[in-house]
Amino acid sequence: MATVEDTTGARPAAEVLARARDIAGPAVRAAVETLPPAPRAIAEYHFGWRDQDGNPAGGGGGKLFRPALALLAADAVGGTWEAAVPAAVAVELVHNFSLLHDDVMDGDTTRRHRPTAWSVFGVGGAILAGDSLLALAFDVLAASGHPAADDTVRGLTATVQRLIDGQSRDMAFERRGDVVLTECRAMAEAKTGALLGSACELGAVFGGGGAEQRADLRRFGELLGLAFQIADDLLGIWGDPAVTGKPVHSDLRNRKKSLPVVAALSGGTPHAAELAELLAADRPLDGAELVxxxxxxxxxxxxxxSERETAALLETALARLRSAAPDRRAAAELALLARLATRRDH
Known part of the structure; x- marks a missing residue:
């Protein structure tokens, strides 16, 4: 019996992402072009399509990883990539709404190797641009003409509420010294896993999948999202700025209680005690302290x-992918994307 690890006929992950950009990218751009002028200008800068003066720029708008999940999920349940374009566009808009707001909340001045939108256009402008993208995401689903359009809007609404709840807890954890792994894991699954799960579920809906397939693909995405968040947390500490597009040690500078940090603090070792004392200091950490x-x-x-947990979560996610009984090639390509997303060198 073929499994998701059978890559016969599967395209490489880079090729899958390129095709997703070819299909979903123009639709994302067309949707953004419907925004009012002010938030549109900021959004187009954020996506990398224009510079701060409104001139065309060479940015590609990101990897479109979440749209790729939606398109492949539709393929996996017997639908077509084209049918799932509204789902792909909606999740990408929500993702970028969250990035615009995250950069403001974290005070990050760099994203995708260029100044963040708020640092160029101001905090208020970036927040409003994010709000516009969020509203646009719901409009894209509502206008899709799909029989389940109303249900998909409600589903995405619930996802955004989970995302906001996760982000709220993440911010609250920065002020606490008693965060434990179970609550940190729940925060990360809400903040990141919810949207990846929604991408897979929405894709399956637009692809015509059954209820069990949609549930299995949603859980695949949620588990993948948690594994992805842990891998991203590692990059937030040790990632190369030339690769990540963000400052080195950015998460530690913001005193984020990311999963690697909370796992370390939970160890009860002298090193954990020293780390706790350092993070509790009531002043900005300097370069040597961050190192x-x-x-x-x-x-x-x-x-x-973190490395052990990422590997275990990935294997559990792939088991849920197998449970969805999907198209063999689409399943293999989803598995390849999952492995790519949880690598720490991307």
Whole structure:
């Protein structure tokens, strides 16, 4: 019996992402072009399509990973990529709404190797551009003409509420010293897993999948999202700015209680105690302290735990993908994307 690990006929992940950009990219851009002039200008800058003066720029608008999940999920249940374009566009708009707001909340000044939208256009403009993208996401689904359009809008609404709840908890954790792994894991699954799960579920809906297939694909996406968040947390500590497009040690600078940090703090070791003391300091951490904090996360076991957990979550996610009984090639391509997303060198 073929499994999701049977890559016979599957295209490489880079080719799948390129095709997703070819199909969903123009639709995302067309949707953004319907926004009012002010938020449209900021959104087009954020996506990398224009510079701060409104001139065309060479940015490609991101990897479109979430749209690729939606399109492949539709394929997996017997539908077509083209049928799932509204789902792909909607999840990408929600994702970028969250990025615009996250950059404001975190005070990050760099994304995708260029100044963040708020640092160029101001906090208010970036927030309003994010709000416009969020409203547009619901409009795209509502206007799709799909028989389940109303249900997809309600489903995406619930996803956004989970995302906001996760982000709220993430911010609250920065002010707490008693965060435990179970609540940090729940936060990450809401903040990141909810939207990846929604991408897969919406794609399956537009592809004509049954209720069990939609549920299995949603859970695949949620678990993948949690694994992705842990991998991203590792990049937030040790990632190369030339690769990530964000400053080195950015998460530690913001005192984020990311999963590697909480795993390290939970170890009960002298290194964990030193890390806790450093993060509790009532002042900005300087460069040497950030380097030491990253070292302590590693010495206290945070990196090793994260790598083990990422691998275990990925395998559990792939098991749910198998349960969806999908098209063989589409399943293999979803598995390839999942493995790519949880690598720490991308």
């Amino acid at each position: 030491r904090a990253a070292e302590l996360v590693d010495l206290a076991g945070g990196r090793a735990w």
